[in-house]
Amino acid sequence: MSKESQMRAAINQKLIEMGERERLKELLRAKLIECGWRDQLKALCKEVIKEKGIENVTVEDLVAGVTPKGRALVPDSVKKELLQRIRAFLAQHST
Amino acid sequence: MSKESQMRAAINQKLIEMGERERLKELLRAKLIECGWRDQLKALCKEVIKEKGIENVTVEDLVAGVTPKGRALVPDSVKKELLQRIRAFLAQHST
Amino acid sequence: EEARRKEAFLDQFSGELCAKISDEVLTESIRATAEAEIRLALEEKAACIARCSAEECDSIVEETLAEQLAAMTQDILDNELRRICKFIK
Structure with missing residues (x-):
């Protein structure tokens, strides 16, 4: 398994374990209604x-x-906001 | 013509074409004597x-x-019976 | 160099994850909305049929009563007149 694959698997696991994946989906659902x-x-x-x-x-x-x-x-703004949230989470938890 | 008016006209036409409207009137006449x-x-x-x-x-x-x-x-029972007959007819002949 | 590679990886991974999550949510939402709209349309159609049936029923009752009453009153009046004529004679 390459280092990148290991990292992907670890981040994915963290996203699920910490409930962030579900929160991100919830956020998107809410934004879709709001906009x-x-x-x-x-x-x-x-x-x-x-x-x-x-x-x-x-x-x-x-x-x-x-x-x-x-x-x-x-809307692009919704996609952008989701991407930023994901990017911020990864920055915080990719060590 | 609204959608509802169109449906009303279609129902009326179907009842007439298939002779059901006349049968329903006949049923009603018989019931009026009977009651x-x-x-x-x-x-x-x-x-x-x-x-x-x-x-x-x-x-x-x-x-x-x-x-x-x-x-x-x-009697309400007579009207009810008539309505049920109409509904059953429409259920049977709806496309 | 290591830090730059990591940043690039995180950028790419974020984009992929964003696309995946969006795809999951959009697929779910579109299906749920389609199902709800079909259910609603079916309910509306059923309600419309029910209303039209009730109107048709009223119309049949009205028409039949009008015909029955017209024939009946004509008969009764004719009979009454005949009876009176017979009485006068």
């Missing part, structure tokens, strides 16, 4: 359902239909 | 005629006079 992403996604789903008719849409169809736009709608 | 509604209404009409005098009553007056009571005298 209106979730409402935009809901509206997008409603549009697809309206267009195709509820009797012609499965969950899989809908997920496939809204995923590309849903991903594109995540 | 005594018809006899009660006849008696009511005769009362109104007696009270006002036949020379002062037209068909329209009589209908207008007895309609509220006629509505109120339709």
